[in-house]
Amino acid sequence: MIAISAGHHNLAKGAYYGDFNEHDEAVVWAQMLVNFLGDDGLLVPFGFLKNKVSYINNDRSIVLAVEIHFNSAPGHVGRGSETLCYPSSSKGRHAANTVQDALGRIFQPSRGVKEGYYRMDPARGPDFFLARTRCTALIIEPEFVHHEIAIKKNREVACQALTGALLEAASQL
Numbered sequence: 001m002i003a004i005s006a007g008h009h010n011l012a013k014g015a016y017y018g019d020f021n022e023h024d025e026a027v028v029w030a031q032m033l034v035n036f037l038g039d040d041g042l043l044v045p046f047g048f049l050k051n052k053v054s055y056i057n058n059d060r061s062i063v064l065a066v067e068i069h070f071n072s073a074p075g076h077v078g079r080g081s082e083t084l085c086y087p088s089s090s091k092g093r094h095a096a097n098t099v100q101d102a103l104g105r106i107f108q109p110s111r112g113v114k115e116g117y118y119r120m121d122p123a124r125g126p127d128f129f130l131a132r133t134r135c136t137a138l139i140i141e142p143e144f145v146h147h148e149i150a151i152k153k154n155r156e157v158a159c160q161a162l163t164g165a166l167l168e169a170a171s172q173l
Contacts, residue, residue, distance in 0.1 A: 084116030
C-alpha cells in the first residue's frame with residue numbers, strides 16, 4: 001500500500017503565488033494519484049503533520065508514504081523538480097531515485113534526490129515526515145509554485161508517470 005499525503009493544511013497552506021497555493025494544489029495531486037493507484041493507494045486525511053504521520057504509522061499495510069509539496073524561492077527564480085528522502089536511508093534513496101526519474105522527465109531541470117533535513121539544514125535534523133514515518137517516506141517537490149501554469153498543465157501526465165514509479169518503488173521495498 002502507498003500512502004499519499006498533501007503537504008501543509010487548510011490553516012497553513014504553504015507557499016503562495018497570487019491566489020495559487022501549495023496545499024490546495026497538493027490536495028488535487030494527492031487525490032489524482034490515489035485514483036490512479038487504485039487499490040494500491042491510500043489518501044492520508046488532510047490535517048496537521050503529526051496526525052498524518054500517526055495515521056500512516058497505524059496502518060501496517062503501508063510500505064511507502066509520499067507527501068506532496070511545491071517549492072518556493074525568493075524572487076520567483078527557481079525551476080524544476082526534486083525528491084527528498086530520509087538522510088542515509090538506502091531504501092529511501094533507491095525509492096527516491098525511481099520517483100525522481102519519472103518526475104524529472106516532466107518538470108525540468110531535475111534537481112535530483114536530496115537528503116531531507118528540516119529547512120534543508122542538517123544541523124536541524126531530518127524533516128519530521130521523513131524521520132517519524134515508520135515506513136519508507138519521500139517528499140516530492142514537482143515544481144516551484146510560481147510556475148502555476150506548468151503545474152496545472154502537467155499535473156495529469158505527471159501523476160500518471162508518478163503512479164508507475166511509485167508502484168515500482170513500493171514493489172522493491
